[in-house]
Amino acid sequence: MAREATPTWFFALVVVRLGHRFLLVHEKKHGQHWYLPAGRVEPGETCVQAAVRETREEAGIEVEPEGIVRIEHTPSPGGSRVRVVFVARPIDDTPPKTVPDDETLGAAWVSLDEMNNYSLRGSEVRELFEYIARGGAIAPLSFLTLEGAPYR
Secondary structure (H helix, E strand, O other), X not given: OOOOOOOEEEEEEEEEEEOOEXXXXXXXXXXXXXXXXXXXXXOOOOHXXXXXXXXXXXXXXXXXXXXXXXXXXXXXXXXXXXXXXEEEEEOOOXXXXXXXXXXEEEEEEEXXXXXXXXXXXXXXXXXXXXXXXXXXXXXXXXXXXXXXXXXX
């Protein structure tokens, strides 16, 4: 007898770095705090595609993902949540959006020293940015691949 599928939701979180600054988005929900670009992976979309799309939608910036900080899995009785935390760089000099829309209230480049001026959604934001600034380990994008891809 076949087992019932476990509902699983995937999310892409994106740490975008430009020199000594990091990208924050001003959320419309979650108490209107500041966070990194993030969101659910849509059906038919890869985690990398979701990272690029979420950053474009929430910050107005096109990015090139460069690696993976980690993959988090949180099981619960009703299903599972998987978060892939990416590191990316902007592909050009487009400034973050400043006009609110359906996604966010805006976005900004912020240094670690300036982060105290922002109401962050959680302590993980600062911890993650500090980890990247210290040169923390980043796995190559090839660490996350499509099922059936050749081993190299």
